[in-house]
Amino acid sequence: MRILFISQLFDPEYSIKGLALMQRLVAEGHQVEVLTTFPNYPTGKVFDGYSVKFRQVDECGGVRVIRLWSHISHSKSKLSRAWSYLSFTLMALFAALFSQKPDVVYTYHPQSTTGLIGLLMKLFRGVPFITDVQDLWPDALTATGMRKDGFLLRVISRWCALVYKHAAQVVVLSEGFRQALIDRGVPAQKIHLVYNWCPEEQRIATVLEQNANSSQGDGAARFVYAGNLGSAQALTTMIKALGSFDKTELTFTLIGGGVEKEQLKRFVAETGYDNIFFGDYVPAAQIFDVLAAADVLVIHLKDDDLFRITIPSKTQSSMAMGKPILMAVGGEANQLLVEAKGGEVAEPEDQLSIQQAAARLLATRQTWPELGHNARSFYQQRLSMDVNYRKLLTVLAGAAK
Incomplete structure (x- = not known):
């Protein structure tokens, strides 16, 4: 199986589904390519040994890791952080659309924005995608202070519903997440509880x-x-x-x-x-x-x-x-x-x-x-x-x- 894994968070950041998982998949005969950015979480500063470039390709134990430019931010500014997510999404979308065609796309972090890449890969290249729900949106936004009746929240809610609808499979980290998605109309048979593990x-x-x-x-x-x-x-x-x-x-x-x-x-x-x-x-x-x-x-x-x-x-x-x-x-x-x-x-x-x-x-x-x-x-x-x-x-x- 040829797997394209997309995540803004990846090793050496604390990424649960990260390099160890990718290397294990490779060891069992699968081909894995990762689209990510330059490590900076949670400090908002690029890790020592890395410098932001337009594109950098590394081979890590058989895993091809492609690091792409994105706006680096971990400030309280909502606009700055939004641009961080959006800039990575646009870069990763372009890279995915012109990559060697995979058998499946695994969209990991952040689930809501990488879901766009999964949707467009399905639409334009006929590739099924998995969405991994590590944060339940839009609930995660209201939990950090966003108005529940706001226009933006309604848009995000409908967007997430679209991602769930078109995803081939949905991975959740808890039984509570699973039940919440079922209550929102996501078919139970395509929701899978896979507990997170410690990558170390x-x-x-x-x-x-x-x-x-x-x-x-x-x-x-x-x-x-x-x-x-x-x-x-x-x-x-x-x-x-x-x-x-x-x-x-x-x-x-x-x-x-x-x-x-x-x-x-x-x-x-x-x-x-x-x-x-x-x-x-x-x-x-x-x-x-x-x-x-x-x-x-x-x-x-x-x-x-x-x-x-x-x-x-x-x-x-x-x-x-x-x-x-x-x-x-x-x-x-x-x-x-x-x-x-x-x-x-x-x-x-x-x-x-x-x-x-x-x-x-x-x-x-x-x-x-x-x-x-x-x-x-x-x-x-x-x-x-x-x-x-x-x-x-x-x-x-x-x-x-």
């Missing part, structure tokens, strides 16, 4: 082996959040909740970059919390060495109906790390952690609920190794690449037919 499984296994003999100390518990510091994460509530503990009980470190980082740092300085700390952005390949030193991993999202049916990618990577987890997302993500018996759950943006969950963890410190073991076992049995790769192969074969 091998790195995590190495880190865990290197730290196998490390033991937990008796000092302050080290709670760590690693990831984007943006509006969707709504981390002010988490800071308030964990900042209410004495620094001898726990410390909370937030690692990463994002549009809300400076605002959060100012909030901590103004409120005087002495157990809250910030770390710089750490590349995906190195973050697990940092997480290995944590006692509890923290996951939080804004309290929104959309997020209650999603599963943030930190769920998979945190479970794979074999650490106890404090999960405050609500809905399906909370249910997975409860099922795994891998930590404590709380309601999102609920300071008291989070404080109580953290207190339960502190009171049962002797169970942390068991909680971590449970989380990792659940990941390997339900969320790993091995398990979900086979599901994805079925989707690809179905689309190509």
Whole structure:
């Protein structure tokens, strides 16, 4: 099978369906070509070792990766970010239309704009396409503040419906997403639940082996959040909740970059919390060495109906790390952690609920190794690449037919 994979997000950025997946497809005899841009997420600055060009072609373990120019932006300006998406879409569309004809097009990120490429490839070249729903649009826009009754939102809603209608197969990351699309009229038989996995499984296994003999100390518990510091994460509530503990009980470190980082740092300085700390952005390949030193991993999202049916990618990577987890997302993500018996759950943006969950963890410190073991076992049995790769192969074969 000849597969054209299109994603604005790709390695060395933290891309779940990224280079490791492409190389695995190649190893099983498939031909894979990737259309992407130059790595810059989440800092909005092009990674070291890369410079923006009109076009750059790399061979990565048998995978042909074509990097295309796009406007680089990670600012709060809606126009700037919109141009970032649109510029990549136009460049990738042109490249796709004049590429060697594939058997199937896999449109990944962002799903709504790469869906245009899939539609036009079907229309002009007769190639079926898969759309991978990592963000449920237009719901994701209302969750970050866009008016629900706005004209633009209605346009996007109709556009997404068109993409779903013409896609040969639709991949979703949660059962909640699947049900939401069925409720919108998408045929159930072409919607496939393929859980996301952590693309750094091998790195995590190495880190865990290197730290196998490390033991937990008796000092302050080290709670760590690693990831984007943006509006969707709504981390002010988490800071308030964990900042209410004495620094001898726990410390909370937030690692990463994002549009809300400076605002959060100012909030901590103004409120005087002495157990809250910030770390710089750490590349995906190195973050697990940092997480290995944590006692509890923290996951939080804004309290929104959309997020209650999603599963943030930190769920998979945190479970794979074999650490106890404090999960405050609500809905399906909370249910997975409860099922795994891998930590404590709380309601999102609920300071008291989070404080109580953290207190339960502190009171049962002797169970942390068991909680971590449970989380990792659940990941390997339900969320790993091995398990979900086979599901994805079925989707690809179905689309190509």
